[in-house]
Amino acid sequence: MVSRRRERLERGIKVRTDDVYALCSTKEMLYLVAPRLIPILVLLLLPLILPTYWQKVVIFTGVFALLSISWDFLYSFTGLVSLGQALFFGVGAYLAGSLNHYFDISPGLTIPISTIAGATLCTLFLLPALRLRGIYFAMITLVLPLIFLRIIEATAILGGTDGLTALAPLPGIWIELYLILGIMLVALFALRRLVNSDFGLVLRGIHDNDQAVKGAGINIYWYKAQALFIAALLGSFAGAYLTHVYMFVGLSAFALDFTVVPIAATVVGGMGTLGGSVLGAFILVPLSEVLRAFGPLRIVFYALLIVVFIILKPEGLFNYLQRKYREFERWVEV
Amino acid sequence: MKEVPLLQVVNISKQFGGVRAVDGVSFELCQGEILGIVGPNGSGKTTLVNLLTGFIKPASGKVFYKGRDITALAAHEIAGLGIARTFQMVRPFYHLPAFKNLIVPLYSPRVKRLSGGKFGDRDAVAIDLLEEVGFERDSFVPYKPASALPHGYLKRLELARCLALRPALLILDELFSGLSMAEVASTLPVLEKLQIEGITLIMVEHRLRELFRLANRVIVLNFGAKLAEGTPQEIINNEEVKEAYLGSEAV
Numbered sequence: 001m002v003s004r005r006r007e008r009l010e011r012g013i014k015v016r017t018d019d020v021y022a023l024c025s026t027k028e029m030l031y032l033v034a035p036r037l038i039p040i041l042v043l044l045l046l047p048l049i050l051p052t053y054w055q056k057v058v059i060f061t062g063v064f065a066l067l068s069i070s071w072d073f074l075y076s077f078t079g080l081v082s083l084g085q086a087l088f089f090g091v092g093a094y095l096a097g098s099l100n101h102y103f104d105i106s107p108g109l110t111i112p113i114s115t116i117a118g119a120t121l122c123t124l125f126l127l128p129a130l131r132l133r134g135i136y137f138a139m140i141t142l143v144l145p146l147i148f149l150r151i152i153e154a155t156a157i158l159g160g161t162d163g164l165t166a167l168a169p170l171p172g173i174w175i176e177l178y179l180i181l182g183i184m185l186v187a188l189f190a191l192r193r194l195v196n197s198d199f200g201l202v203l204r205g206i207h208d209n210d211q212a213v214k215g216a217g218i219n220i221y222w223y224k225a226q227a228l229f230i231a232a233l234l235g236s237f238a239g240a241y242l243t244h245v246y247m248f249v250g251l252s253a254f255a256l257d258f259t260v261v262p263i264a265a266t267v268v269g270g271m272g273t274l275g276g277s278v279l280g281a282f283i284l285v286p287l288s289e290v291l292r293a294f295g296p297l298r299i300v301f302y303a304l305l306i307v308v309f310i311i312l313k314p315e316g317l318f319n320y321l322q323r324k325y326r327e328f329e330r331w332v333e334v
Numbered sequence: 335m336k337e338v339p340l341l342q343v344v345n346i347s348k349q350f351g352g353v354r355a356v357d358g359v360s361f362e363l364c365q366g367e368i369l370g371i372v373g374p375n376g377s378g379k380t381t382l383v384n385l386l387t388g389f390i391k392p393a394s395g396k397v398f399y400k401g402r403d404i405t406a407l408a409a410h411e412i413a414g415l416g417i418a419r420t421f422q423m424v425r426p427f428y429h430l431p432a433f434k435n436l437i438v439p440l441y442s443p444r445v446k447r448l449s450g451g452k453f454g455d456r457d458a459v460a461i462d463l464l465e466e467v468g469f470e471r472d473s474f475v476p477y478k479p480a481s482a483l484p485h486g487y488l489k490r491l492e493l494a495r496c497l498a499l500r501p502a503l504l505i506l507d508e509l510f511s512g513l514s515m516a517e518v519a520s521t522l523p524v525l526e527k528l529q530i531e532g533i534t535l536i537m538v539e540h541r542l543r544e545l546f547r548l549a550n551r552v553i554v555l556n557f558g559a560k561l562a563e564g565t566p567q568e569i570i571n572n573e574e575v576k577e578a579y580l581g582s583e584a585v
Binding site for chain 2 (some may be wrong): 198199201202204205207208209211212213214215216217218219220
């Protein structure tokens with residue numbers, strides 16, 4: 001009886017180095033470029049054929065994709081377990097809302113201002129917590145948005161429970177669509193580049209072993225603060241942007257969804273890849289819309305699907321696809 | 335050898351609960367010396383290293399480096415002054431390839447300052463350093479993730495990570511423990527070369543034969559306190575040390 005097994009071979013190292021070797025043939029260039037270019041083209045062309053309702057879903061998905069990238073960057077590359085994507089989102093959202101409502105500044109300015117000011121504020125809020133690690137840091141990030149929520153509710157500042165309404169809209173659905181998709185793609189590729197730079201290596205070193213980074217003469221708190229600022233930039237932009245899309249900001253800006261869905265999206269998509277976060281968001285958010293037909297049972301099916309994903313592909317979809325793409329498989333006789 | 339000491343430790347102490355891990359230890363260290371620190375398990379050697387490098391703050395006592403009080407400085411600031419240390423329990427960046435492990439110290443403010451702002455190719459410097467501590471340059475070893483390396487390589491990776499910082503004072507916390515005889519033999523010349531380059535070494539070590547060959551002076555710790563200090567020959571002949579360190583077996 002001849003038994004057979006499947007043999008897996010990695011593709012040649014030259015092809016995978018992303019280096020100058022790749023330029024030696026069209027085939028190898030395509031091998032590297034196609035998996036990046038095709039998703040980009042699909043993303044950019046998709047809104048053109050979708051009905052209005054689904055265009056709105058794409059906008060919402062883009063927002064969650066940004067938050068997911070932000071979470072994955074903090075967790076997989078800096079080792080900061082954040083439950084505070086809602087903090088970044090809410091601070092950005094309320095800043096944009098207030099600037100527009102009280103000072104009548106147009107969205108073209110409120111969004112960039114809120115992105116940078118929001119990220120600065122979030123970094124300052126979390127500065128005292130940077131010495132904490134793991135679950136202790138996570139607790140602080142989880143609690144802060146809840147505190148802000150209750151403060152706004154109790155003191156009725158910034159519109160209280162009613163929120164700030166009738167804010168200025170963005171000029172047209174196409175601007176809305178391509179702004180979020182553009183920023184999302186730029187953030188994705190910029191961060192993928194950043195984590196492989198020497199700066200990114202220091203962050204990954206902190207994730208692996210912060211004591212050794214200290215021993216290497218590097219101030220880990222300064223690096224953690226910078227990572228936090230970068231992650232908060234993405235979250236605050238998402239908040240400021242969605243405020244102007246909805247023309248409204250309210251207590252829902254600090255909702256737990258903005259914390260939980262990005263984590264689920266990253267886990268489904270694949271941690272430590274950043275691309276996986278986007279993939280996960282583009283699966284989970286539209287899926288949640290498709291399941292609306294089930295009414296109250298929607299969340300049950302949604303949760304079950306996530307569980308199935310995690311059990312079947314614990315490494316995450318992106319890592320799985322990447323591995324398959326890089327491997328040859330063949331049957332060999334043992 | 336009586337100029338300004340490179341390192342001066344004055345009456346340093348640290349308790350953990352009721353345990354006096356380090357109890358009023360004082361010593362001086364001159365430029366270019368190799369100081370050995372020995373002592374039985376639990377005698378406070380690693381705690382002393384942690385105190386010197388700022389990873390733990392002392393309860394009392396002071397540490398002076400080149401006449402400057404560094405007791406209150408943070409660990410990364412002390413490393414930035416040129417006091418590098420290895421960890422007894424290896425602490426590599428497991429997810430990074432071996433040579434990328436060295437990019438972290440090469441990226442530090444100290445190395446940036448020493449190299450005058452422009453650095454060139456960090457990867458090439460990293461590979462050179464790894465070769466220096468015995469990684470085979472033309473093999474896959476420097477490119478493997480640290481998680482895939484055997485313990486002997488990880489120990490030497492610790493050493494390379496310290497060398498990347500261009501230290502003036504190098505503190506080796508049991509570098510030789512867990513290394514094979516061949517690995518020790520190949521690492522000794524690296525340390526001898528460091529001594530010739532004028533780098534001061536503190537070696538915490540259980541492998542006494544190798545230590546006594548290298549060290550100019552040895553301090554013996556017992557229950558956190560300094561039991562004896564002297565040349566290797568004096569330490570070997572010291573009856574108190576024999577009793578505390580070697581136990582009845584050596585008598």
